[in-house]
Amino acid sequence: MNNFHFYSPTHFVFGEKTEQEAGSWIKRLGGRRVLIHYGSGSVVRSGLLDRIKASLDAETISYVLLGGAQPNPRAGLIYEGIDLCRKESVDFVLAVGGGSTIDSAKAIALGVPYDGDFWDFYREDIPVEQSLPVGVVLTIAAAGSEGSANTVVTHEKGMLKRAAGGDCLRPRFSILNPELTFTLPAYQTACGATDIMVHLMERYFTNTEEVEMSSRLCEGLLLTMIKEVPRVLENPTHYGARANIMWTGAVAHTNLCGVGREQDWASHNMEHELSGLYDCAHGAGLAVIVPAWMSYVYKHDINQFARFAVNVWGCTLDESNPEATALEGIRKTKAFFSAIGMPTSFAEIGAKEEDIPFLVKMSLTETGGREALGRFVPLYAKDIEAVYRLAL
Amino acid sequence: MNNFHFYSPTHFVFGEKTEQEAGSWIKRLGGRRVLIHYGSGSVVRSGLLDRIKASLDAETISYVLLGGAQPNPRAGLIYEGIDLCRKESVDFVLAVGGGSTIDSAKAIALGVPYDGDFWDFYREDIPVEQSLPVGVVLTIAAAGSEGSANTVVTHEKGMLKRAAGGDCLRPRFSILNPELTFTLPAYQTACGATDIMVHLMERYFTNTEEVEMSSRLCEGLLLTMIKEVPRVLENPTHYGARANIMWTGAVAHTNLCGVGREQDWASHNMEHELSGLYDCAHGAGLAVIVPAWMSYVYKHDINQFARFAVNVWGCTLDESNPEATALEGIRKTKAFFSAIGMPTSFAEIGAKEEDIPFLVKMSLTETGGREALGRFVPLYAKDIEAVYRLAL
Numbered sequence: 196m197n198n199f200h201f202y203s204p205t206h207f208v209f210g211e212k213t214e215q216e217a218g219s220w221i222k223r224l225g226g227r228r229v230l231i232h233y234g235s236g237s238v239v240r241s242g243l244l245d246r247i248k249a250s251l252d253a254e255t256i257s258y259v260l261l262g263g264a265q266p267n268p269r270a271g272l273i274y275e276g277i278d279l280c281r282k283e284s285v286d287f288v289l290a291v292g293g294g295s296t297i298d299s300a301k302a303i304a305l306g307v308p309y310d311g312d313f314w315d316f317y318r319e320d321i322p323v324e325q326s327l328p329v330g331v332v333l334t335i336a337a338a339g340s341e342g343s344a345n346t347v348v349t350h351e352k353g354m355l356k357r358a359a360g361g362d363c364l365r366p367r368f369s370i371l372n373p374e375l376t377f378t379l380p381a382y383q384t385a386c387g388a389t390d391i392m393v394h395l396m397e398r399y400f401t402n403t404e405e406v407e408m409s410s411r412l413c414e415g416l417l418l419t420m421i422k423e424v425p426r427v428l429e430n431p432t433h434y435g436a437r438a439n440i441m442w443t444g445a446v447a448h449t450n451l452c453g454v455g456r457e458q459d460w461a462s463h464n465m466e467h468e469l470s471g472l473y474d475c476a477h478g479a480g481l482a483v484i485v486p487a488w489m490s491y492v493y494k495h496d497i498n499q500f501a502r503f504a505v506n507v508w509g510c511t512l513d514e515s516n517p518e519a520t521a522l523e524g525i526r527k528t529k530a531f532f533s534a535i536g537m538p539t540s541f542a543e544i545g546a547k548e549e550d551i552p553f554l555v556k557m558s559l560t561e562t563g564g565r566e567a568l569g570r571f572v573p574l575y576a577k578d579i580e581a582v583y584r585l586a587l
Numbered sequence: 588m589n590n591f592h593f594y595s596p597t598h599f600v601f602g603e604k605t606e607q608e609a610g611s612w613i614k615r616l617g618g619r620r621v622l623i624h625y626g627s628g629s630v631v632r633s634g635l636l637d638r639i640k641a642s643l644d645a646e647t648i649s650y651v652l653l654g655g656a657q658p659n660p661r662a663g664l665i666y667e668g669i670d671l672c673r674k675e676s677v678d679f680v681l682a683v684g685g686g687s688t689i690d691s692a693k694a695i696a697l698g699v700p701y702d703g704d705f706w707d708f709y710r711e712d713i714p715v716e717q718s719l720p721v722g723v724v725l726t727i728a729a730a731g732s733e734g735s736a737n738t739v740v741t742h743e744k745g746m747l748k749r750a751a752g753g754d755c756l757r758p759r760f761s762i763l764n765p766e767l768t769f770t771l772p773a774y775q776t777a778c779g780a781t782d783i784m785v786h787l788m789e790r791y792f793t794n795t796e797e798v799e800m801s802s803r804l805c806e807g808l809l810l811t812m813i814k815e816v817p818r819v820l821e822n823p824t825h826y827g828a829r830a831n832i833m834w835t836g837a838v839a840h841t842n843l844c845g846v847g848r849e850q851d852w853a854s855h856n857m858e859h860e861l862s863g864l865y866d867c868a869h870g871a872g873l874a875v876i877v878p879a880w881m882s883y884v885y886k887h888d889i890n891q892f893a894r895f896a897v898n899v900w901g902c903t904l905d906e907s908n909p910e911a912t913a914l915e916g917i918r919k920t921k922a923f924f925s926a927i928g929m930p931t932s933f934a935e936i937g938a939k940e941e942d943i944p945f946l947v948k949m950s951l952t953e954t955g956g957r958e959a960l961g962r963f964v965p966l967y968a969k970d971i972e973a974v975y976r977l978a979l
Contacts, residue, residue, distance in 0.1 A: 196830040198602025203595060209847065210590025405827025408811045408835050415803030422799055435797025438588040438847075443800050446843070455601065455834070 196405050199454040205342055206368040209442060211434075213372045214243065214332050217289065218250035220368045221330060226287030228257050230280050232300040234264040234292040238334065243375065247291060247332060259283045261303075264292060266477075267470065268299035270314060270350040276303035277313060280327070289330045290366075293387075294338020297331055301346035301364045304329045316359040317348055323361025331369040336376055336441040337387030337478065339394055339448020341369040349471075355560075356467055371445060373437035381428050385535040386478030388424045391444040392417060393481045397460050398453035400492075400499060400571040406456045413452045414506045416443050421507070424535055461569025462488045465579060468554045475544040482537035483544060486529035487586035492572040497521050541587045551583045588797050591846040597734055598760040601834060603826075605764045606635065606724050609681065610642035612760045613722060618679030620649050622672050624692040626656040626684040630726065635767065639683060639724060651675045653695075656684060658869075659862065660691035662706060662742040668695035669705060672719070681722045682758075685779075686730020689723055693738035693756045696721045708751040709740055715753025723761040728768055728833040729779030729870065731786055731840020733761035741863075747952075748859055763837060765829035773820050777927040778870030780816045783836040784809060785873045789852050790845035792884075792891060792963040798848045805844045806898045808835050813899070816927055853961025854880045857971060860946045867936040874929035875936060878921035879978035884964040889913050933979045943975045 208216055221229060229251060231244070238244050239262070251258055261276050280288070280303060290300035304327040306313030316323055331341045340346070345360035376384070399413040419439055426436040446452075462484045469480035493500040501517040504510040504524025513519045529539050538544050555576050558568060567573035574582065600608055613621060621643060623636070630636050631654070643650055653668050672680070672695060682692035696719040698705030708715055723733045732738070737752035768776070791805040811831055818828040838844075854876045861872035885892040893909040896902040896916025905911045921931050930936050947968050950960060959965035966974065 196602070196827060196834070198605065199599075201599040201601065202597075205594075207591075207593040209593065210588070213590065405830060407814055408808065408831045408838075411807030411811050412804065415807035416800065419800045419803050435588060438797060439800045442588070442847070446800075451838070451843075455830075 196455040197403055197457070201451065201454045202362055203342060203365065203449040203451065204362075205366050205449075207342070207371060207445060208368055209371045209438075211372060211374055213370045214246055214375065215250050217247050217330065217332055217370060218252070218254035218256055220370070221251065221256055221287055221289065222254045224287070224328060224330070224367050226256060226328065226330075228283065228285050229259075229287045229289050230261055230276065230283075230285045230300075230303065231258050231289050231291060232261050232264060232276060232296060232303065233290070234262065234296040237378075238262075238291050241378065243332070243334070244291065247289070258289075259285065264296040264299040266295050267349045267356060268295045268302070270348055270352075273299055273302045273306060273313060273348065277306040280307045286327060287330065288327050289332070291332045291334065293333070293335030294340040297329075297333075297338070297340035297366070298346040298348060300329055301326070301340070302348050302359075303327075305346070305359065305364065314350060317350070317357035323359055324363060326361075326363045328367045329364065331366045332375075333369060333371050333441070334375045335379060335383065335387050336437075336444040337390045339391065339444055341366055341371065342445040342449040354471065356471055369445065371441050373434055373441045376437050376441060377432045379431070381431070382536055383476070384427055384431070385424065385537055386476040387444070388420055388440060388535065389478035389482050389532060389537055391440070391447050392420050393462060393485055394447045395452060396485065397463060398456065398458045399503065400459050400496075401456040402496075402571060403456040409452050409454065409456055416447055416452065417507045419443050421531065428535060457570045459569045459571040461571075461574050464568045465554075465558050465582060468557045469544065469546060471557070472550065472554065473545050475538075479538050479544055482532040482539055483541065483546070483586050484582070486525055486532070486539060487582050489525045489528065490585050491578065491582045493521050493525060494518075495572045500524055548584075548587055551580055554583055555579045588847040589795055589849070593843065593846045594754055595734060595757065595841040595843065596754075597758050597841075599734070599763060599837060600760055601763045601830075603764060603766055605762045606638055606767065607642050609639050609722065609724055609762060610644070610646035610648055612762070613643065613648055613679055613681065614646045616679070616720060616722070616759050618648060618720065618722075620675065620677050621651075621679045621681050622653060622668065622675075622677045622692075622695065623650050623681050623683060624653050624656060624668060624688060624695065625682070626654065626688040629770075630654075630683050633770065635683065635724070635726070639681070650681075651677065656688040656691040658687050659741045659748065660687045660694070662740055662744075665691055665694045665698060665705060665740065669698040672699045678719060679722065680719050681724070683724045683726070685725070685727030686732040689721075689725075689730070689732035689758070690738040690740060692721055693718070693732070694740050694751075695719075697738070697751065697756065706742060709742070709749035715751055716755060718753075718755045720759045721756065723758045724767075725761060725763050725833070726767045727771060727775065727779050728829075728836040729782045731783065731836055733758055733763065734837040734841040746863065748863055761837065763833050765826055765833045768829050768833060769824045771823070773823070774928055775868070776819060776823070777816065777929055778868040779836070780812055780832060780927065781870035781874050781924060781929055783832070783839050784812050785854060785877055786839045787844060788877065789855060790848065790850045791895065792851050792888075793848040794888075794963060795848040801844050801846065801848055808839055808844065809899045811835050813923065820927060849962045851961045851963040853963075853966050856960045857946070857950050857974060860949045861936065861938055863949070864942060864946065865937050867930075871930050871936055874924040874931055875933065875938070875978050876974070878917055878924070878931060879974050881917045881920065882977050883970065883974045885913050885917060886910075887964045892916055940976075940979055943972055946975055947971045
């Protein structure tokens with residue numbers, strides 16, 4: 196186990212009707228004037244925005260509104276949000292939505308007290324140490340931004356998608372009401388579930404020795420998803436199943452399951468280029484990439500993949516041929532994604548073989564100068580190309 | 588799943604040599620004058636106290652010392668600590684030791700800013716809202732106080748053992764260096780491990796439905812202990828095994844594994860009377876009580892105990908007779924405790940059958956006026972007596 200620092204100071208407020216507590220949490224945490232940042236019209240149409248306004252009104256907390264956050268949140272709206280916060284003397288940012296809205300809210304919160312261009316934190320490796328406090332009312336179980344220190348933003352200039360992170364960006368509170376996810380369509384539910392599962396897999400496959408505890412946590416959370424996702428697709432208003440998925444999604448990305456171990460993240464890097472170029476959902480792109488990645492790297496540690504097959508997918512270990520078990524686990528991973536309605540090939544997301552050289556080149560721009568993606572197995576250009584080809 | 592609030596803001600600083608960071612963490616968190624509170628001479632003899640002093644000196648943080656915290660920490664030393672902190676204008680309390688030292692330090696931190704008697708918080712149900720900040724350098728993986736909001740203290744007057752708790756008592760940082768546990772004798776190691784495992788079991792057995800996620804977390808952490816404890820008893824300086832146990836112990840008691848579900852805690856209540864009367868180690872008392880408790884209550888939910896047997900102990904489910912599987916899991920629990928050197932009967936801890944009526948009476952004084960212990964199955968006086976008898 197590697198040395199580590201684990202810190203997750205978010206107040207997670209979980210359960211039915213908890214969005215009604217937004218105002219009291221902001222008050223308790225010292226907010227007086229709030230930017231309510233949200234994405235699509237569903238937050239308005241469902242009445243959620245009105246309920247949150249009422250909750251703030253009840254505490255005599257004033258607010259300004261900024262809607263329009265979109266998937267792969269854009270810098271343009273963030274500049275607008277920063278200006279609005281400064282003009283209106285906002286001291287607390289409340290994100291109402293999913294990962295993109297939260298990431299956009301974090302970027303705004305980061306930019307307000309900073310004299311320069313907020314994009315500096317994404318473009319360069321500047322320490323993130325100061326921001327407005329951020330709160331969250333979550334509407335989609337997926338990205339885990341409600342419990343993480345990170346934010347990913349796309350700049351219109353060059354369509355660069357970049358990340359920044361620092362503990363001040365961890366939400367002060369995150370309100371998680373599973374009921375708010377009841378109306379999520381099956382496809383988006385499955386995309387979110389895939390993202391959650393891959394957050395665990397990126398941490399699970401590691402070269403670090405003596406990490407039994409976090410391996411067991413990853414396995415336990417994956418088993419939870421394998422049980423609960425089909426139940427939710429069968430019955431979208433199943434509170435218990437929605438609740439288990441929502442809480443798993445938050446815990447999966449606080450990094451509890453990743454501390455003390457090298458993590459991979461090559462699949463995320465490679466997927467970013469797919470969703471960037473073809474505008475597919477992030478979870479859908481992951482479902483295409485991950486089984487291909489597994490097929491390419493499993494020989495690097497057959498025992499780890501065999502363990503994954505046994506402990507996560509319930510395969511029986513073939514002691515005379517653990518490779519067969521490892522391969523069975525990869526097949527089951529792909530079959531699960533497919534069964535919950537995810538694409539598992541390039542064609543299904545409209546991706547094209549001829550774009551592969553471009554995808555390879557772009558994926559390597561995300562490494563901050565390193566020549567390879569991933570840490571479980573470093574993938575150089577030829578390896579990345581091979582993984583994309585396996586995903587055809 | 589029940590509605591819940593989860594909050595664990597502790598900075599966990601984990602790994603080799605991390606005690607050297609004590610001074611920089613206190614400085615970062617605003618401490619200027621520290622009470623270093625510790626227990627036995629081993630903290631002195633091992634040189635740990637000197638290393639911590641040097642770490643504070645390096646940051647020019649001044650300190651006063653208070654040793655002598657003992658198992659089942661006593662109010663007398665806490666009054667002394669409160670006086671010392673006030674006299675010396677201490678603004679940060681650093682506990683160096685195990686659960687008892689941490690609980691004692693929390694009580695001191697709670698008492699300093701309070702005008703009345705600190706015992707008020709333990710005797711009555713007064714909200715715990717203000718204390719000095721507490722930091723921890725942990726030397727024993729066991730009680731989980733390094734990640735919890737709670738403190739348990741024994742008052743010499745009537746030898747009452749009582750708990751208090753509040754988020755302000757969660758340690759601001761907890762330094763966890765597995766090397767500091769290398770010299771722990773096998774018996775104490777096993778007592779600590781038992782306590783950790785029972786913290787998980789008290790949460791695992793629940794009547795709350797739809798709690799798959801936290802059930803999986805409990806199972807995963809129990810599996811970790813089942814793997815690692817025998818390795819550490821075999822090789823006390825096995826860093827990886829000590830590390831997995833130490834981190835499991837902290838996470839097991841942040842309440843991540845217990846939120847959203849009713850928890851039991853009857854075994855802890857019943858054990859407190861054993862360690863109170865016979866001065867046995869808490870973990871040893873738990874090893875005696877828990878298998879007896881399981882044998883008494885398993886019929887209340889045979890499927891839950893069968894699941895425990897399968898997922899934690901690797902038993903094969905007997906579908907035609909799940910009760911047989913449940914019983915096999917209880918046998919394996921007891922056998923594990925026994926194999927790691929724990930007592931599993933009254934006789935082994937010097938407990939006496941004729942004391943049972945007194946133990947029953949005393950255990951019910953811990954309920955705050957309720958007539959029963961436990962929530963998975965409420966145990967009334969006759970039930971408590973039956974469990975104690977099963978433990979004979």
